[in-house]
Amino acid sequence: MLHSRSRLLLACTMGWLVTIPAIAQINGFTGQVLEVVPPDREFATSDEHYQYLLEKANGGTKHTFETLPRWDGLWYTAGNNHMDPFIEGGMRGGKVREGVLTPAYETAYKERWRQLQEEGQVRYDRLTHCEPAGMPRWLLEPYNHEFINLPHESWFINDFANSIRRIYINQEHTNLAEMNGAHSWYGDTIGFWDGDKLITNTKYLMPADFTRWSPMTSNQLELVETWELKEFEDFDRLVVQVTMYDKHAFVKPINFVYAFRRADDLDEIGYRVQHWQCEESSNSYLDENGMTNFYLPGEPGYKDPRGATLFPELPGQTPDPFNDPVLNGE
Amino acid sequence: MKNSMDNNFYEARKEMFIQRSNVKSKSLIGLVLSSFLFTLSSGALAHHSFSMFDPDTEMVVTGKVVRWAFNNPHAWLYINVEDDNGEMVEWGFEGGAPPSLVRAGITGRTYVPGDEITVMFSPLVDGRPGGAMCWVLAADGEYKKPADGGCGARDPENISRWEKWMEMGISTSKDPRAER
Numbered sequence: 001m002l003h004s005r006s007r008l009l010l011a012c013t014m015g016w017l018v019t020i021p022a023i024a025q026i027n028g029f030t031g032q033v034l035e036v037v038p039p040d041r042e043f044a045t046s047d048e049h050y051q052y053l054l055e056k057a058n059g060g061t062k063h064t065f066e067t068l069p070r071w072d073g074l075w076y077t078a079g080n081n082h083m084d085p086f087i088e089g090g091m092r093g094g095k096v097r098e099g100v101l102t103p104a105y106e107t108a109y110k111e112r113w114r115q116l117q118e119e120g121q122v123r124y125d126r127l128t129h130c131e132p133a134g135m136p137r138w139l140l141e142p143y144n145h146e147f148i149n150l151p152h153e154s155w156f157i158n159d160f161a162n163s164i165r166r167i168y169i170n171q172e173h174t175n176l177a178e179m180n181g182a183h184s185w186y187g188d189t190i191g192f193w194d195g196d197k198l199i200t201n202t203k204y205l206m207p208a209d210f211t212r213w214s215p216m217t218s219n220q221l222e223l224v225e226t227w228e229l230k231e232f233e234d235f236d237r238l239v240v241q242v243t244m245y246d247k248h249a250f251v252k253p254i255n256f257v258y259a260f261r262r263a264d265d266l267d268e269i270g271y272r273v274q275h276w277q278c279e280e281s282s283n284s285y286l287d288e289n290g291m292t293n294f295y296l297p298g299e300p301g302y303k304d305p306r307g308a309t310l311f312p313e314l315p316g317q318t319p320d321p322f323n324d325p326v327l328n329g330e
Numbered sequence: 331m332k333n334s335m336d337n338n339f340y341e342a343r344k345e346m347f348i349q350r351s352n353v354k355s356k357s358l359i360g361l362v363l364s365s366f367l368f369t370l371s372s373g374a375l376a377h378h379s380f381s382m383f384d385p386d387t388e389m390v391v392t393g394k395v396v397r398w399a400f401n402n403p404h405a406w407l408y409i410n411v412e413d414d415n416g417e418m419v420e421w422g423f424e425g426g427a428p429p430s431l432v433r434a435g436i437t438g439r440t441y442v443p444g445d446e447i448t449v450m451f452s453p454l455v456d457g458r459p460g461g462a463m464c465w466v467l468a469a470d471g472e473y474k475k476p477a478d479g480g481c482g483a484r485d486p487e488n489i490s491r492w493e494k495w496m497e498m499g500i501s502t503s504k505d506p507r508a509e510r
Contacts, residue, residue, distance in 0.1 A: 120381030130403075143429050159429055161403075265433055274402075274429075281401040293382050296422045296460050297396075297408060305401040320397070323443055 034079045037241050038255045039224075046222035046245045049253075050201035053194070053224070060170060060192030060199075063151055069196045071147035071229060071238060074271065078237055078261035080140050082210050085254050091213070093117070101215055105249040109215040116213050123290040125212040130278035132161050134185035134208040136217065136244065139258045144266060144273055147238065154191065154198065159273040167191040167200050176204040183219050198227040218248035237261050281305035383452045383462045388488075388503040390496060392448040396420055398441035402427050405476060407441060407463060409449065423451050423463035425476035436476050445469065450492055465489060 043049035054060060063069075086101070086109070087094040096110050115122045127133065133141045143160040154167040167189045168174075176188045183204045191200035202223040209216045226241045238260040245253045263271075283295040283303055295302040306320040315326040393411035405425040410418045425431065428438070441447065446469045451461035465475045465488070473489055500508050 127403075143427065160427075266429075269432065271429070271432055277402045281399070282403050283406075291382065293456070294422070294424070294454070294460065296458055297420045304397070305399040305406070306397050319401075322439055323397070 034081065034237075034239065034257045034259050036081060036255050036257045039243055042253065043243075043245075046201055046203065046224050046243070049224045049243060049245075050190075050199070053199050053226075054192055057192065057194035057199070061195055062170070063193050065151060068149045068151060069193075069198070069229060071149060073146070074263035074266045074273070075145040075147065075238065075260040076263050077140055077142050077145070078259040080256065080258040082136075082140055082214060082256055082258070085256070086215055087113070099251060100254070101249055102251060105215060105218075112215070113213075119291075121292060122212045124286070125292065126208070127161070127212075128282075128284050128286065128292050130161075130282055132185040133158070133163055135165075135187060135202060135205050136221070136223065136242070136256075137208060137210055138163055138165060138186065139240065139242065139256075140210065144263055144271070145260055146273060147260075149198070157273065159276055161278060162276045165189055165202075167198070169193070173201070173203055182206075196228060198225075200225045200227070215249065217244070217246050220248050221246045235261055277305070380462065382454055382456070384455045385452050387453055388450060388464065388492075389453050389461070390448055390450045390492065390501050391421060392446065393421065395441045395443050395445040395447060397443060398438070400428050400431075400438035400440075402429075404478060405431060405436075407449065407466065407476065409447065411459070419459050421449075421459040421461075423449055423461055424478065425463050426478035430478070431476050434475060436474055440474065440476075441466070448496075450488075 039049060040052075043052065061067075083091070086097055088097050089095050096106065096113050098106065100106070101109055112122050138156075138158060141158060141160050141163075143158060145159075146155075146157040148155040148157070150169075152169050154169065156165040156167065157163070163186070165186050169191050171190050173188050173190055177183055183206045185206050185208070187202045187205040189200050189202040191198055193199075200223070202225070205217075205219065205221045207217060207219045208221075222245045224243045224245075228239055228241075230237055230239045240258040240260075242256045242258065243253050244250065244256065280303065283301075284292055285295060285301065287293045297304070306323075307318060309317045309319075311317045316324065318324070391409070391411045393409035396408040396410055399406040399408070404427055407423045407425060409421050409423075411421050413419050431437075448467040449463050450465050450467075451463045453461040462478065464477050465473050467473050495503075495505075495508055498507055502508070
């Protein structure tokens with residue numbers, strides 16, 4: 001039997017050398033294929049689905065601090081099937097599956113896919129302009145996640161763009177659309193525990209997309225998620241079974257699976273989640289042809305992310321603590 | 331500032347630059363070992379697409395660090411490079427996000443203004459002095475890979491190939507002498 005590190009190394013090497021058609025993963029080491037586990041039956045709405053699971057769990061498990069599942073530490077994304085329902089034939093040259101999206105969304109997605117295939121990019125990606133990832137993109141964006149479970153709330157954090165999802169345990173939805181006059185990037189999420197499984201329902205989301213190569217979703221997107229820490233042969237994963245409902249975008253609800261794995265290497269070096277810059281440090285922009293490009297030094301619009309602030313006459317007013325000309329005696 | 335790049339390098343090859351994002355696991359020699367496949371979806375790590383870079387061209391330049399912007403959403407390394415006319419041109423190279431780079435031992439102190447370094451990169455298709463950096467060779471001979479997407483940093487043969495090419499005075503993979 002190979003030592004686990006050797007197995008990992010061997011597997012990594014295989015990963016470099018082997019290119020195999022699609023099944024279900026993206027973003028990092030994934031190991032075993034993740035399987036989509038659809039709900040027992042179909043539901044018309046996410047409310048109906050969530051209530052069914054709540055009743056099935058006899059109202060849910062009332063955890064205390066002592067009994068709550070702990071998912072502490074840093075986590076990476078570790079696989080998903082988010083493209084499988086929409087594309088057949090792989091990312092290079094694949095085709096949009098027909099009849100999955102509503103006609104308007106299917107037409108829009110075919111154009112998006114065409115741009116990606118023929119031009120190398122979609123002409124608009126929210127992230128380029130420092131907009132939030134939002135849901136459902138949060139489920140697959142990389143970087144570092146934290147999952148903090150408390151008896152009354154769970155906080156799911158991605159350091160990417162400072163994204164925080166709050167799950168209100170054993171509570172009803174607050175209609176954010178009514179309160180705030182608009183949906184939000186992460187919507188309103190309620191949840192309950194069924195033993196060690198966390199079941200959530202998210203509503204009131206902004207229209208968004210999964211990624212720049214995925215279909216758009218509408219302001220009617222709603223999700224039912226089941227989160228569970230599961231053991232695998234290689235390493236544990238936090239597996240998320242998701243059913244997405246979208247009256248505008250999907251012909252019928254679609255089931256997905258996502259996963260996260262522990263970022264032991266980051267924990268070991270003491271990495272800590274930091275505030276994510278973007279607006280003040282990103283030099284990407286859409287050019288006159290609608291294509292993403294960069295401002296370089298000396299060009300109008302360029303922002304020096306290590307340069308002086310609005311108060312250059314004061315010492316120490318750059319975000320570069322290492323190369324301080326005053327302290328360095330320059 | 332001026333752009334010293336030869337636009338001949340950028341004859342439009344707008345091939346799709348989508349990283350392979352989906353792979354499947356496979357058993358290995360009857361062991362319980364399932365394949366861990368490192369997805370080649372580095373594009374997924376980025377906050378934008380990469381078609382502004384020419385993924386089919388690799389280049390190297392040597393110069394002195396102007397600043398190392400170890401910032402989200404992407405780190406950028408800026409260096410001054412002397413062009414053929416003896417003028418200094420500031421080049422900018424995009425890398426990964428700091429939370430990803432720290433996993434490779436790259437920090438905000440890795441590059442210091444004044445350091446002489448060599449950068450291998452996929453250039454901007456529009457010919458301006460910039461690109462997606464693949465690896466960086468420091469004066470002490472150490473290679474690091476602050477890459478995000480858009481270059482061949484993940485090719486295990488890449489550095490040894492370039493070591494040979496650089497000995498031959500090659501600075502672009504489009505050089506007819508640059509045989510793989």
